[in-house]
Amino acid sequence: MKKALGIIGIFAAIFLFASIYGDNFLTGLNLQQLTNRAALCSILALGASLVIVTGGIDLSIGSVVCLAGITTPWLLVEKGWTPMQVLPLVLVMSAFIGLCHGLLVTKLRLQPFLVTLCGLLLYRGIARWMTGDQSQGFQGEFGDVRALALAKFSIPGIENYRIPATVIPMFVLALLIGLFFSRTVWGRWLLATGRNESAARYSGVPTARLITLSYMACSLLAGFGGMLFIFDIGSAQPSDFGNFYELYAIAAAVLGGCSLRGGEISVVGVLFGAATLQVLRTTITLVGLSSQLEFAVIGAVLLVGVAADELIRRFSARRRERLGAPVSA
Amino acid sequence: MKKALGIIGIFAAIFLFASIYGDNFLTGLNLQQLTNRAALCSILALGASLVIVTGGIDLSIGSVVCLAGITTPWLLVEKGWTPMQVLPLVLVMSAFIGLCHGLLVTKLRLQPFLVTLCGLLLYRGIARWMTGDQSQGFQGEFGDVRALALAKFSIPGIENYRIPATVIPMFVLALLIGLFFSRTVWGRWLLATGRNESAARYSGVPTARLITLSYMACSLLAGFGGMLFIFDIGSAQPSDFGNFYELYAIAAAVLGGCSLRGGEISVVGVLFGAATLQVLRTTITLVGLSSQLEFAVIGAVLLVGVAADELIRRFSARRRERLGAPVSA
């Protein structure tokens, strides 16, 4: 929780700024859309954090999003499969991708960066080849399945804001992952593996299996996220769908307090990290900055934010030290 | 050198394949163009490897390529500066960017991934804003400066193949960096810092300064590379110039035997890593595969290549062990 404080502060600052200077920022519809985007991004970020916690990295997230997201309407619309066939298949395929990553990393001891970079190229390539570079969409059909991402639930007494359905998987996943790390033996072991893999091995932790499972979970979440994304957007092009999403997911995780050296995670932080990125993007449009500046502003704000966070942390640590207590044996 | 053997093998295999199945692969002009592209990519990869050797990462390479590459014609053409003003300025600017990265990483102890990811967003954003998203080009002018990248030198006795000018900086840089690591005190220090920073610090190595210098050198090379790229291509669009180049540069470095945990480098390997990527891309066109498949093929070939390399290594290690004599203490 303490690790998340920094990003919560950054989030609050941006939110405040947007509320004051953004047109219609504090309207129900906007907050509803923001919730939706943040939820989608969080799902990817949670997956990324599972791999980051082992000290690894998954660069293929964006491409898995693309492959899963493209395959879903492709099978449904072009191949005429039923949703009950497609959804499980896509999820199994995503998990299988993660399994391959995990085995290559743990058994062949290849560098995660290299394995998943090849994955980044490969899965998008497959998606492009499979569809002949044609964009895939639901063409107005399949409203019932798309409701998985598009449904909105009204809250009695609140108008204009309805809770997007994507929030449900996000919360369930966040809760599960949070409990996993704080309450279960495997979670503890995974953290230990990330901290010091060799020490974990000497303590009898099945490190290889846990790492493999992390990669599986990450790709599974990426595939699941990809499906929700396409349900949400309605259509996508294989050549650019999901581009850079891995960077956003990893950035959200790192902003949220995960260390790329492994062994650290804060689920709350990751959620706020993802939300911060989304709020920042919307703020830029609503404040009326030109879209040319979008990336420059995101980069600058994040940099200033994390630097300020670090400086505050240091300052307070130094204060605490200066006030240090007397000898305690 | 031993670390580079794997990638040399992969390179040789692809080269052989292309020579047999690619149309006109073994023509002078093709080899000349390949040399040029490999040289450009190598310059970025060498820069990336300097940061990787410290255990860090630089994701901003592509954006620095963009900013430097866009600024050059912008200042020359739009602002009417002279090349003697522009070139030094762009290089100093690039180095300054690296200096900022280095200071943020060493002084504020921010994670390199986060710092350079913000850089990735920021510098491209600046380039887009500066030029108003207009593509920048030399409009047929400045042939003399562009000759830095475009000049070709004939080799007496060999027809059709002329050495591209970009090979010169590549070789000079490779030689310097190679000597730096094998022969100089600072290279030694950098290697030690990358592997075990506290050990280096306890030995009196100025680790912070060395790491900062690595980031500077990396951004400087990225800026220099960006300049050569734009001299070569002639024009570029700020929103997409240099996209993903950091991944290629890092991939080349890692393929060439750098470990992302730091402390390992092989200059020869990095050059071959960069060359492999370029030959692979050309091979796909010359063999006549659809450009949709390009990324899938690159991903798959690299993955199979590194996996095979690892398996061969293991197999031969086991053989050696089986034949080995007992260790004499």
Next chain:
Amino acid sequence: MLPAPSIASDKPVLLRVRGVGRRYAGVTALADIDVDVRGGEVLAIVGENGAGKSTLLKILSGIVQPSEGELDVADESGQLCPVELHGVREATRAGIALVHQELNLAENLDIAGSIFLGREPSRFGVLDLAAMRRASKSWLALVGLDLDPGTLCGTLPIAQRQLVEIAKALSCEARVLILDEPTSSLSAPEADRLLGIMDELRSRGVAIVFVSHHLEEIMRIADRVIVLRDGRTTGELARGEYDRAAVERLMVGREIVREERRATRAGGAVRLRVEAVVGAHQRRVPVSLEVRAGEIVGLAGLVGAGRTELLEAIAGVTTHGGRVHLDGTQLVGDASKRVRRGLGIVPEDRARNGLFLEDPVSVNMSMAWIGRHCRSRIIDAHGERTLVGRMVARMQLRPTNPARLVQTLSGGNQQKSVIGRWLAVDPGVLLLDEPTRGVDVGARAEIHAEIRRLADAGSAVLFASSELEEVLLLADRIIVMHEGSLMGELAAHEATRVAIMRLATGGMQS
């Protein structure tokens, strides 16, 4: 401030410490220390684990900055000038060199590179590789390490790394040489050689500050002893003024009861059977042995004898040939599978293979327990808390707060927390590699008692130790290794130092 040190001496003061203290957030590691370090003298610093010895040495060598007090360093003329050491570079310039308690080598460098790291012979920044190799060869020879200076440090076993670090410090040819438990991972001959070198340096006027938990080493070499307790000086004794008992009294406030060897047990059924095991590092000699229930077996040998390799093979953390049986059934697969069957290993290199340094003591202590006792895979938080509390008390960990990060513990307390991890689960077979490395005299007796208790409850214990004394005290049966093979076996009651050493150096059993 205390009065100036009571012991007068004609030796020149090279380093003077006045009123030095060091606070960490909420903890005072060191307070009000006054020390004179004199040329031509071996100054021993002793104290229990966590007394503040390493902190003091780190302050002397510029790695840690004191919260208060001042340091004076003698210049060429012998004049003491106040200095602030902000880093190792400045300390080196002032003629101070340190051997760390924990190993600190860049594993990607070769031995020569490590020895000269930070001080490479060079001209205009260009390395003089030949000179480096030549010089490092002679330093290696001095510490008794017969290795090619081109060997990568990453491939060396821990004792050899320790010797490389010592060679590195010696090569500084410093005026003040600071050694923090340099002998803790050395076996007797190497330690003897080191004491010889110290003697030699002393005669050349070098000031040596020496920390060790082996009081006999202190008795042999020290000219002066400073005793620390809870971060404060409790006494300063000159040669001839002290004996073991006096030092121990100052250390812990009472005399430490001499540890007794327990009556040899015959042992019960065979629990651990090792058949023709061949380790991973090209050791070609298959090893077979058995350990019975209730038995404590010691592995003795010199540096590089292959004990660590054997223990790691049995535990399954490295691949190996041959078979390992636990209670009659074969153990297959990696360490995790074997641990589930009831095996445990305390590794030799605690920082690398034992500890999660950035995690609190509680997490480190319960790491094996959660796997064994939380059958539902949900952590029993209450059970964990009670267990950790119990183990902290049993291992006499100091400080007792289980929320402290392990990296802020002193070396000895770190060791205790690794051992505590395994004692918490009562493993059927416990393998210990140098179980009391860096542990103080009192705590060592406690750990031995715990190990005996474990054996008495029916576990089989196999441990490796470079300290003959420990082997003789703790083991019921002693197995001696030399160059990877078992040279012989001695029952504890008939074993002597001489007999063990003869086997360990390759001689035959008499």
Next chain:
Amino acid sequence: AGVESDLVAAQKARIAAFKTAPKKRPHVAFVSNGVADFWTIAKAGAIAAGKDKSIDCDVTVEFPGGGLADQKRMLEDLVIKGIDGISVSPIDPTNQAEVLALIAEKSLLITNDSDAPKAPRLCYIGMDNYDAGLMCGKLARDGCKGGEVAIFIGRLEQDNAKRRRQGFIDGLLGRAPDATRYDEPSKVITEAGYTIVGTWTDSFDRAKAKANIEDVMIKYPKLALMTGLFEYNSVLAVEVIKQTGKEGKVQLAGFDEGADVIAAIKEGFVLGTVVQDPYAYGFESVKVLSAFCRGDMSMVPASGVINISARVIKKDNAESFWKDLKAKIAAGKESGKAPSKNSGK
């Protein structure tokens, strides 16, 4: 379909209501399908229209750089911002029904550059890409009598690219125009003395685009004709031709108004180029939307398409075209500097 016509009717009703209570100073948006010089010129047009006394409105211009998902997000954000009317170049209209409907519901929707006839848009401003492709094909057919032909294009997913490519092929091969025809990009087409050896895409990576052209010229040493169907494809083709000294040996039929392409046309080694009028897309979009906000729908013809046709630039008209374009861009820049952001207030 019922919903769509409902939405159109609702928009029309709102426009009719504006007749009695016109918007004081409407705020309209122009959204591109990506980032390119083409769009910068369009932006200049849109901004110039906003400044125009008779039009007088606030203009926001957005360039989504990240494809479909990015465009969707920007459109949603603009709707939330409370924009009165949006002119968008939809990347994939058949699958963007929801967001287009959202605009129609909360604001006013027109399309530019790339049409979405099934969406509830009030009108389309632009040209038909098939027709423009056809022009380019005919230009090539006139300048090059048979041989090997290579097509370079940024990417083929977007509708306008597909139509443009198909138009080029049909024009080159002298087929009867039929916009619904589709030739697989991976197939080699041999017909009417021409061999279309392939279509190469680069996903907007110029270094890659240049490498494509170089590699294809090596693979097909006898290549007779190239076409670069996106602006930079033509620019890079000119660059490669110059660098390899193949002026006159390989013909080039260009697309769009890259400076180097125009210069090369003047020099004479490029057949010509087909140019659109992005400035007019921007200008007309703002003009039409602004009129809507004052209750005026008279500019929209019955077909719902405001046609702004493409032109072929050859050696004879290159000079005058270039001067005219420069002047427009300069004007757009001057007016665009500050007020492109005059949306805040």
